[in-house]
Amino acid sequence: MEEEQDCIMSLSDFPEPILFKVFRHLEGAELAKLCTQDRRLRVVAGEQTLWQALALDRWPNATACHHGGDWQQLYRTRARLPNTFTAGIDRLHQLTRQAAGKQQLRMNSDSLPGTAASSSPAGSPLRTNVYGFSQVPYTRIPHMLLDKVMENLFSLCAWSAGRSTARRNLFATSSSSSRDACSVNSSEQAAAAASEMRLVRQDMAWWLSSKPEAVLQYVRRSSSMLDDWDMWGSGFSAWPEVVWRRSALQFLADLQLGPQEGVCPSVTERLQRELAHLDDCIRSVDAESTDLPTPTRPQGLPAKHWWYSLRGQLAGCAC
Template sequence: MAESAFLSQPKEAPSLQCERRCLLTSLPNEILREICRHLKAGDLARLCVQDTQLYELAGERDLWQPFCVAKWQQCDTPGSLLMSPAIYNDNWRALYSARMSMPPGLPICVDKLHALQLSAAATQSGTIVQRLFTESMQALFSIGLAVNQDKTLKASRDYKLCLASLIWWLRTHPEVIIAYVRQTNAALQEYDMWSSGFVNWAQIPSRRSAIAFLQAAACSAQPWEHASLLQRLEIDVGHLDYSIRSVEEESENLGVRIPAGVPAAHWWFWLSGRVTSTRSC
């Protein structure tokens, strides 16, 4: 039964509701658990609010874990969803409830960010670490857009897990972060006079925004600890911004689509009015 249909039904008389609850709670717990295993997540959630006994039974870990794994486990990212239950004290029902109120892609990006951190911690290859950080910045870009649209997400446990992953990168791989900024600058300046001009421009605005989100995260979490890195970042980001403005002066076509959630301060998405926006007026 669809949840909207359930909510639109008239409420039953209290005596009838009580009678039905009594019929359920009179069953042995083993049978109730078996019934719960065949329910969908929405039906299981509604069962939780019927009775204290049902609340406890319907909240057991082995009932909610499959729903969470099916919805957020990423087959292409080993280690995803490993840490998230811990930030909810291994309460899979709480995890499911909290994440269902978030933008659909946000939990996946948070899990991916943390899984990439775990992979980076397990390798000694600088090349692999750099690649993993690049993927992490792609996830951070999506997270930053979601949080910019809904500032209340900053209070969520998932966002705190995101910050923990970013702080790990800041502490353990500052050179990788600097290299990412410089690689972005180098990619920006690749020019093909016979085809599309600045061939990598399409990816530059999102990379620049991810850098801005990383800087903001560093400033919000013990900035004194990362003061040296932030100063170095500011210098290299200044060089990158200079290159972006130079490209604006030289290019006739810098059109990129602006995803929802881009902060107005991220000026690189709105260069010279030659940007195609998906936003409605």
């Protein structure tokens, strides 16, 4: 009987190559539990290659650069967040890498993520050279990539704002016993979102430091959209797009990127001047129009996004 007990092996007694083969088939939660066992299992289960494979299988475009290259920390952080949020962060980073030349762009209209060849982006018509081969140099222009970046920035920040408002409302209406659990879960998710938003800060700092003219041109194009008046249709037809673009720019300004992130103060000053001009254009349109298309206001959007309140002839407060 004693001999049989001596022959019993624990999981930590197996050779590391065998443990690696077994651990490669485990889910993240199961692998995390092994990290709480004895020291040997914690070392093997904490191997970065295992967590990198798990993370890339769940988030194919993920990068651990904002977690110091720690894939285990990235997985634990992202497991608390919805996939739509993490997908938006990955797409924003992918577009920034393309603009920085760190990812190869195919010379056609579907080189932009999420853009099919049959539906090329507006303003980027297909060109053909003398040999008849398709070539679209417009796909390499930074402002085209920045348009997609700002769309993702708006979605990410609007989600964060809505989540904060929902958390406050739930905390105010829930019982004292459930408040503690709600507060813990919400705090963990808020911390996870803030950790992931560090990558967004790095990317937007790159745009302001390396491609400031593209950002300023984005503001100017937003202003020029308000020059389009459709007298036979809905008036200022571009109004809904200008509204969310202005909010995206406000989210960018709220990041407060400066010299510590490599952004020159003169760039932020120019950005503020361009935003002030855009606000003047928005107020002018509000004063001239009697009926503005009502865009859907994202839940939890801060009150300083006053342009969502305008309905024509200064119906909303612009202060």
